[in-house]
Amino acid sequence: MPAAERVLKTNRNLLSAIIHYVATEPVLTVLVVALIALQVFHPRPFASLPALVDWQTVMTLAGLLILTKAVEYSGFLMWLAHRVVHRIRSQRALAYLLIALAAALSTVLTNDVALFVVVPLALSLNELTPLPLKRLVIFIAIAVNAGSILTPLGNPQNLFLWQTSGVSFGGFVLALAPLCVVLMAMLYAVATVSFKRIPLDLSKDTEPHPVDRPLLGVAVLLFTAFVLLADAHRAGIGLIGVALGFVFWRPRIVLKIDWLLLLIFVFMFVVLRSVAALPWVHGAIGQLHLVTPLRAYAAGAVLSQFISNVPAAIMLAEFSKDWRALAFGVSVGGFGFAIGSLANLIAMRLSGERGMWAQFHLFSIPFWVVSGLAGAWLLLHF
Structure with missing residues (x-):
C-alpha cells in the first residue's frame, strides 16, 4: 500500500475513533473542549486548577461508587426484584411496584444504580409477557429522579450540596422530605391513569438469581460506616478504608466502578467554577439577585433544563448559599427536558427502544411544570 494511502487510512481511522468517543462520552468531551477554550482566552495557572475541585464531594462519590458496585455484584438487588414481581397480577400493579422499587433504591444507591437494576428487570419481564415498555421506562426514570431527592446519597447534586452546606444527614433528609413525598404522590396519580x-x-419467571452473601454483608456494613464518616466530613478516611479493603479482597469491584463519572465531576468543578468567575458571567448571574429562596429555586429549575442539574448546582452554589432552595430547584430541574438529569439519558439508552424521546417529553415536561409550582409552594410554606 502506498504511503499516501496508509496516511489517509490512518487519518480516517483516527477521525472515526474521535467521532465514536465524542458520541459515547459527549459530556466529558464538552468539558475538555470548554477547559481548553478557557485556558486559551482566559488562562489561569494550571497549578491553581485543583483548588477549584471540591475534593470532599469527589471522595464521597468515589466511596459510594465502590460500595454500590459491591451491592450490585452481590446479586441481591436482582434477586429481590425478581422475587417481588411474582406477586404482581396486572400492568398497573407492576408499574406501581417498579416505581416504588426505583425510588427506594435511588435513595441509597444513587439514581443511576437504581436504573441499572430496574430497567433491565423491566426488559426481562417484557420477554415473558408483552408490556408497555416505553411508558414503564419513562416512569422508572421519573421515579429515580423523584425518589433520589430524599437523601444526600440519591444523586450527585444532592451529594455536592450536602457536603458544601455542612448540614447533617438527617437534617438534609428532613428538609427535602416534603418535596419528595409530593412528587411521588403526583407520580403515582399519573401512573394510575396511564396504566x-x-x-x-x-409465572414463567423462574430463572435462579444467586446471592453472594459474604459480599452483601460486608458491603452493607461498610456502607453504614462510610455514610457516618461522610456525615462527619471524614470521607477521605472512609474512602481509603473501603478502597484498600476491596482492592485486596475483590479488586474487580474497584476496577469496574464508573471512573469516567469521577473524572467528569472533577472537570465540572474546574470548568463551571472558572466560567462562574468570568466577569461577564458573574455579572449576568449577579443581575438575577439570587438572594431570596424563590429566585435561587427558579434559577436551579430553569438552568437545569439547559446544562443538567448537576452542573447547575455547582454553578449556582457560587452565587447562592441557600442550599435548600438550590436543592429544591435542581431536583425539580431533573424533570422537563431529558438533559435536565443524566439519569433520563441513561434510562432511554438502557431501554434500547426507538421513539423514546417524543413520548418521554409528553410526560416529563408537564410533570416539570406542575412539580415546579408545587416545589415553589413547598419551599415558601415548609
Missing part, C-alpha cells in the same frame, strides 16, 4: 389493570402472567 390499565390488564392481567399479567409472570
